[in-house]
Amino acid sequence: MKxxxxxxxxxxxxxxxxxxSSEIYGGMSGFFDYGPLGVELKNSIKxxxxxxxxxxxxxxxxxxxxxxxxxKVWVASGHVGSFTDAxxxxxxxxxxxxxDHFIEDKLKMDTAGLPLEQINSIVKSHKLKxxxxxxAFKxxxxxxxxxxxxxxxxxxxxxxxxxxTAQVIFADFRQVTDTTRIKLPFGIAxxxxxxxxxxxxxxxxxxxxxxxxxxMEYFVSPDQANSCPYVNEVLDYELLVxxxxxxxxxxxxxxxxxxxxxxxxxxxxxxxxxxxAFEHKWFSSLGISHDNMRIRQHFDEEKSHYALDTWDIxxxxxxxxxxxxxxxxxxxxxxSQHMKHSGKDLSYYxxxxxxxxxxxxxxxxxxxxxRAFLAFVNEAYNDDKERGNIVLKLHPKLAPYKAAVFPLxxxxxxxxxxxxxxxxxxxxxxxxxxxxxxxxxRRYARADETGVPACITVDFKTLEDDxxxxxxRDTTKQERVKISELKxxxxxxxxxx
Amino acid sequence: MKxxxxxxxxxxxxxxxxxxSSEIYGGMSGFFDYGPLGVELKNSIKxxxxxxxxxxxxxxxxxxxxxxxxxKVWVASGHVGSFTDAxxxxxxxxxxxxxDHFIEDKLKMDTAGLPLEQINSIVKSHKLKxxxxxxAFKxxxxxxxxxxxxxxxxxxxxxxxxxxTAQVIFADFRQVTDTTRIKLPFGIAxxxxxxxxxxxxxxxxxxxxxxxxxxMEYFVSPDQANSCPYVNEVLDYELLVxxxxxxxxxxxxxxxxxxxxxxxxxxxxxxxxxxxAFEHKWFSSLGISHDNMRIRQHFDEEKSHYALDTWDIxxxxxxxxxxxxxxxxxxxxxxSQHMKHSGKDLSYYxxxxxxxxxxxxxxxxxxxxxRAFLAFVNEAYNDDKERGNIVLKLHPKLAPYKAAVFPLxxxxxxxxxxxxxxxxxxxxxxxxxxxxxxxxxRRYARADETGVPACITVDFKTLEDDxxxxxxRDTTKQERVKISELKxxxxxxxxxx
Numbered sequence: 001m002k003x004x005x006x007x008x009x010x011x012x013x014x015x016x017x018x019x020x021s022s023e024i025y026g027g028m029s030g031f032f033d034y035g036p037l038g039v040e041l042k043n044s045i046k047x048x049x050x051x052x053x054x055x056x057x058x059x060x061x062x063x064x065x066x067x068x069x070x071x072k073v074w075v076a077s078g079h080v081g082s083f084t085d086a087x088x089x090x091x092x093x094x095x096x097x098x099x100d101h102f103i104e105d106k107l108k109m110d111t112a113g114l115p116l117e118q119i120n121s122i123v124k125s126h127k128l129k130x131x132x133x134x135x136a137f138k139x140x141x142x143x144x145x146x147x148x149x150x151x152x153x154x155x156x157x158x159x160x161x162x163x164x165t166a167q168v169i170f171a172d173f174r175q176v177t178d179t180t181r182i183k184l185p186f187g188i189a190x191x192x193x194x195x196x197x198x199x200x201x202x203x204x205x206x207x208x209x210x211x212x213x214x215x216m217e218y219f220v221s222p223d224q225a226n227s228c229p230y231v232n233e234v235l236d237y238e239l240l241v242x243x244x245x246x247x248x249x250x251x252x253x254x255x256x257x258x259x260x261x262x263x264x265x266x267x268x269x270x271x272x273x274x275x276x277a278f279e280h281k282w283f284s285s286l287g288i289s290h291d292n293m294r295i296r297q298h299f300d301e302e303k304s305h306y307a308l309d310t311w312d313i314x315x316x317x318x319x320x321x322x323x324x325x326x327x328x329x330x331x332x333x334x335x336s337q338h339m340k341h342s343g344k345d346l347s348y349y350x351x352x353x354x355x356x357x358x359x360x361x362x363x364x365x366x367x368x369x370x371r372a373f374l375a376f377v378n379e380a381y382n383d384d385k386e387r388g389n390i391v392l393k394l395h396p397k398l399a400p401y402k403a404a405v406f407p408l409x410x411x412x413x414x415x416x417x418x419x420x421x422x423x424x425x426x427x428x429x430x431x432x433x434x435x436x437x438x439x440x441x442r443r444y445a446r447a448d449e450t451g452v453p454a455c456i457t458v459d460f461k462t463l464e465d466d467x468x469x470x471x472x473r474d475t476t477k478q479e480r481v482k483i484s485e486l487k488x489x490x491x492x493x494x495x496x497x
Numbered sequence: 498m499k500x501x502x503x504x505x506x507x508x509x510x511x512x513x514x515x516x517x518s519s520e521i522y523g524g525m526s527g528f529f530d531y532g533p534l535g536v537e538l539k540n541s542i543k544x545x546x547x548x549x550x551x552x553x554x555x556x557x558x559x560x561x562x563x564x565x566x567x568x569k570v571w572v573a574s575g576h577v578g579s580f581t582d583a584x585x586x587x588x589x590x591x592x593x594x595x596x597d598h599f600i601e602d603k604l605k606m607d608t609a610g611l612p613l614e615q616i617n618s619i620v621k622s623h624k625l626k627x628x629x630x631x632x633a634f635k636x637x638x639x640x641x642x643x644x645x646x647x648x649x650x651x652x653x654x655x656x657x658x659x660x661x662t663a664q665v666i667f668a669d670f671r672q673v674t675d676t677t678r679i680k681l682p683f684g685i686a687x688x689x690x691x692x693x694x695x696x697x698x699x700x701x702x703x704x705x706x707x708x709x710x711x712x713m714e715y716f717v718s719p720d721q722a723n724s725c726p727y728v729n730e731v732l733d734y735e736l737l738v739x740x741x742x743x744x745x746x747x748x749x750x751x752x753x754x755x756x757x758x759x760x761x762x763x764x765x766x767x768x769x770x771x772x773x774a775f776e777h778k779w780f781s782s783l784g785i786s787h788d789n790m791r792i793r794q795h796f797d798e799e800k801s802h803y804a805l806d807t808w809d810i811x812x813x814x815x816x817x818x819x820x821x822x823x824x825x826x827x828x829x830x831x832x833s834q835h836m837k838h839s840g841k842d843l844s845y846y847x848x849x850x851x852x853x854x855x856x857x858x859x860x861x862x863x864x865x866x867x868r869a870f871l872a873f874v875n876e877a878y879n880d881d882k883e884r885g886n887i888v889l890k891l892h893p894k895l896a897p898y899k900a901a902v903f904p905l906x907x908x909x910x911x912x913x914x915x916x917x918x919x920x921x922x923x924x925x926x927x928x929x930x931x932x933x934x935x936x937x938x939r940r941y942a943r944a945d946e947t948g949v950p951a952c953i954t955v956d957f958k959t960l961e962d963d964x965x966x967x968x969x970r971d972t973t974k975q976e977r978v979k980i981s982e983l984k985x986x987x988x989x990x991x992x993x994x
Contacts, residue, residue: 035672
């Protein structure tokens with residue numbers, strides 16, 4: 001049976017992964033805190049993303065920009081003018097609700113992004129009334145989703161908390177090309193907080209007001225927009241594909257190799273194909289099953305106005321298939337906008353062509369850390385009836401604790417001191433914990449529930465032959481390992497997956 | 498000759514460490530972006546801090562709370578009421594300036610934290626006038642340093658960007674004790690952004706409006722407030738000490754062992770002594786020299802009202818000795834305030850004593866990542882006249898790139914392909930880069946300037962005997978190493994320091 005999002009949130013709270021923010025004061029809708037286990041999982045997700053996207057590659061560098069910037073960034077990007085949701089306000093009780101969610105709940109109709117006039121005519125023709133008091137709504141109004149603030153002591157110095165990290169990359173594009181030696185095609189990656197003043201945050205971590213993004217803008221010379229030198233690496237990679245055409249024809253998602261998707265022009269550019277496979281692989285390598293992921297193309301009317309083509313990697317969340325990562329082809333839209341608004345030259349000097357070009361962002365893989373967090377925990381969650389406890393089968397690279405060390409029983413000083421010795425010898429290299437309280441079975445169960453891949457137990461045999469047992473979370477099988485070989489055995493065990 | 502802060506900021510920009518935020522739009526005072534090298538250094542500082550404070554210890558867990566919280570957190574903490582700076586506004590031209598900075602510049606008098614009446618009487622008695630137009634100031638006014646914003650579509654839902662991470666730890670205290678098995682004495686650590694709407698940001702990264710904190714609240718049973726079980730580990734640790742009394746007597750800072758400082762009651766509690774040494778050691782282990790650090794006690798009138806005793810670790814910055822890390826004894830002030838305001842029980846059940854206690858925060862080591870960043874870069878910066886280039890002697894654990902791989906010359910395909918092979922073989926385990934452009938001397942100089950600890954060169958001898966040279970950034974000495982042993986040699990080299 002599928003886990004519900006509420007069950008998942010209760011589990012996350014109980015085990016110290018996620019708390020509602022400032023709960024002692026009644027919390028704050030759309031804001032969450034990461035507890036002791038949550039912060040470890042989150043940091044591991046970020047570290048794995050950074051390694052795969054920045055450290056392991058020669059063509060990507062990172063930046064970390066500020067959350068508050070000169071407000072002109074958001075004028076140029078279009079966010080000040082049009083980053084809005086339609087909002088319905090009750091004419092009587094004044095309660096406010098997000099129009100598209102309200103209409104979807106009532107009429108099962110997707111109105112996201114529709115102009116206000118169309119929203120109003122739907123509200124009127126279906127006689128929709130306020131959910132709280134039953135009175136009529138006022139005309140729908142646009143509500144800007146950026147959080148505003150005032151910078152410095154002067155009045156009217158309005159700025160914004162960035163609603164995405166992407167624009168900070170575009171604003172810094174020239175700085176990066178001026179101070180590094182990177183050549184097209186290349187990417188600039190960034191991890192950092194972003195804020196959206198959602199009218200109705202919902203689905204636990206899925207739609208928060210404060211969240212963290214992992215984004216990369218990948219810049220390519222305009223005449224290379226369809227030739228990716230790495231595409232051969234992924235041609236045989238297979239994934240579930242759902243194109244706009246397939247959706248129109250009501251076809252189900254289909255397993256397809258990248259080669260086939262390119263040959264049949266289901267995916268239009270080599271760059272999109274390469275990066276979709278790359279990102280899909282990244283999720284898969286950390287434990288998301290292929291059956292629970294698919295790539296879905298946006299309809300023309302669903303795409304952002306600047307996007308030439310957009311695909312999402314979707315995950316089968318407890319509440320259905322939803323975006324886990326978006327990947328738009330933004331062309332040269334953003335750099336052009338910033339050139340226009342700043343008056344600065346953001347073109348790139350191509351040494352081979354001896355010419356300046358405005359690079360195209362052929363793909364922008366963009367994802368929220370929170371959605372990845374949700375997907376990894378959901379995927380790992382196993383209610384093991386046989387064991388009688390939950391087993392959180394997180395990938396060892398993501399597991400908050402890599403191992404635990406136990407004395408078999410806690411009332412034998414010789415076992416405890418030997419176990420402490422083992423513990424201290426491996427602690428500097430692995431994030432592990434010590435547990436000597438309760439029965440050994442209880443301690444294994446506690447470790448299972450928080451995703452600890454390996455439990456190391458010092459028992460009476462240890463005192464004779466300097467071996468310990470290493471128990472696998474996933475199989476419950478135990479192997480005896482010499483203490484002198486424990487570090488290597490644990491390293492191998494954690495890398496096995 | 499000492500580097501100036503301006504020279505440091507020019508260097509940081511030129512090499513891609515730090516850019517002014519949104520510079521194409523004229524920037525934004527007090528906001529900075531980390532460039533490709535800066536983000537790596539910053540991430541390493543954070544990772545080393547987390548390892549030392551959380552992973553390597555049994556008595557500390559981490560959290561990662563939200564930046565925007567229920568505003569009652571900041572009412573309870575006192576920030577809404579009194580987190581203000583005195584501001585002087587010109588009666589004629591309306592320009593605003595921070596009173597304490599203005600008075601310090603004009604009169605060399607420290608007025609930080611003084612009541613407004615006192616500021617006004619100083620301004621009047623010294624006939625201080627507006628720096629821009631020379632007219633008289635209005636009466637000084639309090640300016641709250643928290644950035645405000647509005648959450649959700651309802652008017653008047655004011656909240657704040659947290660001005661410190663600490664209060665989020667207190668607000669989550671009960672959640673952490675309820676969902677982990679940690680026992681007193683223990684710490685809760687957090688790394689994250691904080692925001693202060695400084696009236697006049699200055700000194701480059703030293704006083705920004707957006708910055709990142711690394712903080713820990715260390716909780717102890719009230720009757721254990723002076724007995725630290727770890728104090729023996731640091732008794733022989735020596736550091737420069739400047740107590741409040743020494744400052745009053747105009748004595749210079751004095752080298753002292755922790756043992757002596759405790760015996761002579763210069764440092765009042767074992768906890769303060771232990772953590773001051775621990776933190777001092779952390780900076781020292783990553784390259785800050787003992788001569789450039791000292792611990793300085795706050796005067797009674799300088800301390801925050803809630804603090805029983807406060808010491809800073811100060812660093813000898815380009816603009817003088819200033820706080821690198823603060824460490825207050827906050828007693829049970831914060832938990833008590835939050836209990837009072839929330840009506841929730843935040844006491845801790847002591848199983849041994851069978852009683853509930855309100856723990857004391859005996860120390861709160863609190864530092865800005867930006868100040869650590871500045872100190873590490875300043876300390877590492879060497880203008881090497883003999884080499885004719887800057888050598889950035891960052892600790893290998895902090896260096897953005899750990900190594901670079903070069904073919905000796907770039908026009909010999911056999912060298913290039915061999916060097917590429919070497920490069921690819923070690924790339925998965927180390928953050929390294931490839932450079933084949935320009936003379937080998939120019940490539941060494943570039944590596945020196947960005948702090949690369951080791952340069953690996955493939956030369957003609959490599960083709961004969963499968964050895965490469967490894968050049969040390971700090972000594973310029975080269976050693977020949979077998980390619981088969983390169984990974985181990987590089988690991989040893991990076992850990993040697």
